[in-house]
Amino acid sequence: MASDKRPIVDWINLPADATELSLWSTLHDGDLIAIESDLLARTLMLQFDVGYVRDFHKFSEETRFVLAVSGVQSVRSSNSVPWPGGCSIPAETSYEQQQAIVAEYQSKWREESLSWADFERLTKSGLEVSSATLARRSDGVALRLGLLVGGDSYVEAYVRGEGITFSIGERQITPEKFVEVGEAYWEAFAKKR
Secondary structure: OOOOOOOOOOOOOOOOOOHHHHHHHOOOOOOOHHHHHEEOOOOOEEEEEEEEHHHOOOOOOOOOEEEEEEEEOEEEEEEEEEOOOOOOOOOOOOOHHHHHHHHHHOOOEEEEEEEEEHHHHHHOOOOEEEEEEEEEEEOOEEEEEEEEEOOOEEEEEEEEEOOOEEOOOOOOOOOHHHHHHHHHHHHHHHHOO
C-alpha cells in the first residue's frame, strides 16, 4: 500500500530534497559542555564553548553557542571503539605511510551503540567537536555531530526534530549567520598565515 507520508529527515535515510549546512566553521574544536533534554517538552539544547571564535569576536567569557531542537523525534549516539591490537608507526616512516598505517588501524575499530543518557554523561569527560552538520527540509531537521571524547575515542550523535534555533549568548540568529560568525574567524586566520 502506498503511503502519502514523506520520508523523514534522518541521517540514515536522508531525503533527496534535504539541504545540508556545515556548522564546522563555528563549532570545530569547540567543546560541547552541556546537553539538556526535556522529554515532556520534546526539546534538546546543546551548549558549546568555542573559545577562539568567542575571543575573535570579543564576546564575553560567558558566551555560549547554543543549538535548541524543538519537536524532538529521535536521538541516538554511537561510540567508535579502538581495535585492541594497537597501532605502531616505525621511526622514519614517511607521512603518506603513516597515514596509511593509521587508516588501516582505524578500519579495524568497531561502532557500538551508546544510550543517550550515557552520551549526555560524556560531557564530564570532555567532548570536542570534530564535525557538525545540519540537514533541513520544510518539515524537519536532522543534526549530526562527530565528537572526540577525552582525546582518545570518537562518538557520533544524531538528533531529529521539527525545528532548530541558533543562539550566540542571548541573541538568536539564523543558521547562516551562525556559520558566518565562524567563517569570519577562519578568513582572518588564513590572512595571518
